[in-house]
Amino acid sequence: MSEPLLHDCQDRSIGRWIERRTRVRRVFGLKFDVKVEQRVSKVMVRAFLLQRGMATVVASGVELLRQQKVALRTVMKRNLRNFPLELRQEEDIAIQNHVLSADWFKQSNSLCAYLSCASLREVDTNQIVASVLQKSDPEMAKELYVPRVLDREANMAMLHVSSTADLTTNSMGIVEPDFTDSDGKPRKSVLEATEPVDLLLLPGLIFDRSGRRCGRGGGYYDVFLQKYLQLVKDKNWKQPLLVAIAYSVQVVEDPVPVGETDIPVDALVLSSGVLPISPFAQKHMNISQI
Numbered sequence: 001m002s003e004p005l006l007h008d009c010q011d012r013s014i015g016r017w018i019e020r021r022t023r024v025r026r027v028f029g030l031k032f033d034v035k036v037e038q039r040v041s042k043v044m045v046r047a048f049l050l051q052r053g054m055a056t057v058v059a060s061g062v063e064l065l066r067q068q069k070v071a072l073r074t075v076m077k078r079n080l081r082n083f084p085l086e087l088r089q090e091e092d093i094a095i096q097n098h099v100l101s102a103d104w105f106k107q108s109n110s111l112c113a114y115l116s117c118a119s120l121r122e123v124d125t126n127q128i129v130a131s132v133l134q135k136s137d138p139e140m141a142k143e144l145y146v147p148r149v150l151d152r153e154a155n156m157a158m159l160h161v162s163s164t165a166d167l168t169t170n171s172m173g174i175v176e177p178d179f180t181d182s183d184g185k186p187r188k189s190v191l192e193a194t195e196p197v198d199l200l201l202l203p204g205l206i207f208d209r210s211g212r213r214c215g216r217g218g219g220y221y222d223v224f225l226q227k228y229l230q231l232v233k234d235k236n237w238k239q240p241l242l243v244a245i246a247y248s249v250q251v252v253e254d255p256v257p258v259g260e261t262d263i264p265v266d267a268l269v270l271s272s273g274v275l276p277i278s279p280f281a282q283k284h285m286n287i288s289q290i
């Protein structure tokens, strides 16, 4: 077998670590002619090999998919850490403006949105959440549901909030609502609601232009979406629009590896504009593709 050369890799993700210096390294018993500016960790090499189907690790099916995702997440978290703050802030503003000015957003009556966590380098949702909760502009007045983790088994609720006073930061640094409102009444939950939601704004770590999504590995959104889409089917409700918002660096060229439980998004909102992907999005978002 010819030995793969790490410096052949032109991926934006891995290319960052390539420089003019050449030296030979042994990783997983293979000899690599590597040009590195930083220490190449085993997980980087594994990501590179897995991406090219050259994995020396014996794994198949579900386990291979899990390893591919772990490797991709490691690379993407590093890319996000290296993404300059000023660019990130510019994209935060542009992305939220695209959402706030879109007809599909203005016309929605209810939505689920995540509450962004700065230390996780998630696309900021504060302007969107503030606009919805402000209630002074009738076009922006909407019912808002936000996630609340229930357990470590990937279960999460989407609970109704009507004010930022309803929110507190949990031990993981994620802002969440209490289970009860200020009157001590249980909050309305999307999975027990009598009305459908129109729109879901989803977080994620890695996306491709076909709408494949890879999250942080908890499975919380995949499980929630599976339950909610089943409810929609059972109740004969209208389909919600699944929209992910992402920084430019989070959209990769190669297909994101996915399994049967991964639910694709209908559209992406990037700093460059809205990218409708599914026929449903093409029909309802009413804009030309970017």
Ligand SMILES: Nc1nc2c(c(=O)[nH]1)N(C=O)[C@@H](CNc1ccc(C(=O)N[C@@H](CCC(=O)O)C(=O)O)cc1)CN2
Residues within 6 Å of the ligand: 077, 114, 115, 116, 117, 120, 122, 147, 148, 149, 156, 172, 174, 203, 204, 215, 216, 217, 218, 219, 220, 221
């Ligand atoms: N803002 C926000 N809220 C959310 C999610 C999310 O992704 N973003 N979730 C979506 O599922 C659920 C919570 N799931 C989470 C899963 C992982 C981590 C996290 O901190 N992950 C670290 C690694 C931690 C570790 O490996 O021990 C990381 O990704 O760096 C946080 C929340 C519900 N609420």
Ligand SMILES: Nc1ncnc2c1ncn2[C@@H]1O[C@H](COP(=O)(O)OP(=O)(O)OP(=O)(O)O)[C@@H](O)[C@H]1O
Residues within 6 Å of the ligand: 069, 154, 203, 204, 213, 214, 215, 216, 217, 218, 219, 220, 221, 222, 223, 226, 261, 262
């Ligand atoms: N609908 C589901 N039912 C049961 N288990 C699931 C479901 N969806 C995902 N899982 C499990 O959850 C774990 C994490 O899944 P995955 O890596 O796809 O999460 P993720 O997409 O990164 O996270 P998230 O959905 O929270 O953004 C996997 O073990 C997966 O099998």
